[in-house]
Amino acid sequence: GQNIDQPTEMTATEGAIVQINCTYQTSGFNGLFWYQQHAGEAPTFLSYNVLDGLEEKGRFSSFLSRSKGYSYLLLKELQMKDSASYLCAVRDYGDGGATNKLIFGTGTLLAVQP
Amino acid sequence: GAVVSQHPSWVICKSGTSVKIECRSLDFQATTMFWYRQFPKQSLMLMATSNEGSKATYEQGVEKDKFLINHASLTLSTLTVTSAHPEDSSFYICSASKDHILAGGTGELFFGEGSRLTVL
Numbered sequence: 358g359q360n361i362d363q364p365t366e367m368t369a370t371e372g373a374i375v376q377i378n379c380t381y382q383t384s385g386f387n388g389l390f391w392y393q394q395h396a397g398e399a400p401t402f403l404s405y406n407v408l409d410g411l412e413e414k415g416r417f418s419s420f421l422s423r424s425k426g427y428s429y430l431l432l433k434e435l436q437m438k439d440s441a442s443y444l445c446a447v448r449d450y451g452d453g454g455a456t457n458k459l460i461f462g463t464g465t466l467l468a469v470q471p
Numbered sequence: 472g473a474v475v476s477q478h479p480s481w482v483i484c485k486s487g488t489s490v491k492i493e494c495r496s497l498d499f500q501a502t503t504m505f506w507y508r509q510f511p512k513q514s515l516m517l518m519a520t521s522n523e524g525s526k527a528t529y530e531q532g533v534e535k536d537k538f539l540i541n542h543a544s545l546t547l548s549t550l551t552v553t554s555a556h557p558e559d560s561s562f563y564i565c566s567a568s569k570d571h572i573l574a575g576g577t578g579e580l581f582f583g584e585g586s587r588l589t590v591l
Contacts, residue, residue, distance in 0.1 A: 398585070401582070458505065460517060461515040461516075466512075
């Protein structure tokens with residue numbers, strides 16, 4: 358089966374750093390994505406990890422440990438506009454890896470306070 | 472990036488009617504598109520994989536006769552909610568990948584704007 362877990366909600370202060378964790382158990386693994394979604398809008402791509410380690414992209418970084426089935430998204434210098442849902446998604450290659458089917462986690466609603 | 476457009480953005484219909492939602496990749500060809508459904512304050516649930524020129528692949532628990540998917544061209548997939556009922560009210564989002572993982576790409580999905588369906 359497939360199971361992707363994230364905390365439901367988090368609160369952080371403007372200017373601070375926040376880490377959003379994601380743990381997964383899937384039948385196959387071929388990459389992990391993080392997406393940001395503002396209320397009523399479509400998700401937008403933030404980061405992609407397929408090998409262990411840290412990927413940095415401006416204020417956002419994402420880490421992956423395949424052996425632990427664990428990833429985190431790190432947001433630095435938080436801004437009010439970062440208030441959104443953050444979705445962890447795993448590509449599961451149940452059909453041999455030919456498709457890019459993503460299975461999404463429960464999502465974490467981040468509230469940034471002044 | 473790549474652009475995926477969805478239409479309509481929102482639709483209100485009466486119970487028992489059918490509603491069609493279009494998903495277009497505007498600046499790239501997509502042999503595969505994905506349809507997701509999202510309930511308020513919940514994550515995206517994959518409904519089906521739309522394959523150009525062949526039948527869609529539905530996820531477990533999704534009724535294929537209820538949610539008809541047609542992928543007639545490399546830039547267009549449609550989702551038709553047949554005989555809609557209030558419980559079908561939801562946010563439907565399509566997505567497509569610009570590059571294929573077998574070709575060395577990340578397979579990043581680009582999402583349409585979403586279509587909010589309300590069935591009265």
